[in-house]
Amino acid sequence: MIPLTDNNPTRRFPIVCVIIIALNVLVFLYDQFHPVLIETLVRNPYGATGVARDSMGELSFRYALIPAYVTGMIDPGDQKPLSPLALHPAWLTIFTSMFLHANWLHVGGNMLYVWIFGNNIEDALGKFRFALFYLLGGVGAAVAHILSGPTSTIPTVGASGAAAGLMGAYILLYPSARVLSLVPIFGIISTLIEVPAGLVIGYWFLLQVINAQWLGGGEMLRRGGGVAYVAHIGGFAVVALLILLFGGRKLLPPPGPPGFDDSHSDRHPSREE
Numbered sequence: 001m002i003p004l005t006d007n008n009p010t011r012r013f014p015i016v017c018v019i020i021i022a023l024n025v026l027v028f029l030y031d032q033f034h035p036v037l038i039e040t041l042v043r044n045p046y047g048a049t050g051v052a053r054d055s056m057g058e059l060s061f062r063y064a065l066i067p068a069y070v071t072g073m074i075d076p077g078d079q080k081p082l083s084p085l086a087l088h089p090a091w092l093t094i095f096t097s098m099f100l101h102a103n104w105l106h107v108g109g110n111m112l113y114v115w116i117f118g119n120n121i122e123d124a125l126g127k128f129r130f131a132l133f134y135l136l137g138g139v140g141a142a143v144a145h146i147l148s149g150p151t152s153t154i155p156t157v158g159a160s161g162a163a164a165g166l167m168g169a170y171i172l173l174y175p176s177a178r179v180l181s182l183v184p185i186f187g188i189i190s191t192l193i194e195v196p197a198g199l200v201i202g203y204w205f206l207l208q209v210i211n212a213q214w215l216g217g218g219e220m221l222r223r224g225g226g227v228a229y230v231a232h233i234g235g236f237a238v239v240a241l242l243i244l245l246f247g248g249r250k251l252l253p254p255p256g257p258p259g260f261d262d263s264h265s266d267r268h269p270s271r272e273e
Contacts, residue, residue: 006117014118014119016134037055060155062087070090094138098138098159110160113163134166138235141232141234142156142231144161145161167236172243173251208229
């Protein structure tokens with residue numbers, strides 16, 4: 001089930017949401033056109049050790065999150081030139097990594113989720129609180145990722161943890177809003193269906209939990225990378241908890257004046273700032 005858009009209108013232009021999307025896309029484009037050569041130690045099935053050469057974007061090379069650097073289990077200075085050069089102090093990569101992406105599908109998918117769920121969250125929370133919750137979702141995702149594999153030297157990038165945080169807020173504030181989703185039927189055949197947000201996001205979250213358990217969480221990262229499912233769970237949980245602590249649906253603005261049409265969703269008109 002892939003969400004494409006929702007029927008949840010906003011009352012104000014989501015400027016912070018647009019800035020976040022634009023910043024991520026611009027950083028990704030810069031990264032794509034400024035590759036650097038990297039070398040990493042690899043071990044073949046017979047135990048021999050060699051050097052593998054690959055390339056990655058300059059910004060990703062320098063500012064990706066590397067759990068072993070953040071936890072201090074490996075000194076970045078000891079790894080040159082076999083590993084990316086982490087930002088110093090290494091904990092700053094918790095923030096920089098959430099604006100970096102590996103490929104077009106990665107950045108496109110994350111920004112689609114930020115737009116679908118983020119514009120309504122900004123409308124409800126206001127610009128400052130929305131930006132803060134977005135960053136805290138990314139931080140929660142990074143912390144969960146680090147705890148799941150504290151010795152991992154695999155660079156991690158992406159805004160998926162922050163986007164997951166927005167989904168955690170959305171399912172609590174707008175559970176019955178309708179989300180137009182691409183739903184696969186019989187494998188290769190898909191159809192478009194409007195599905196309640198609670199079902200779409202709940203199904204997505206269940207997949208993250210199942211995959212994190214099935215693929216081994218942090219152990220998967222130590223074996224060679226993949227999707228950081230534990231990070232998604234962390235970002236989702238942190239922002240959902242913050243929404244509950246701040247009052248849940250009480251965060252929504254008061255109902256509009258008589259005659260206001262809110263028949264397309266369960267949201268309320270947003271207050272002005």
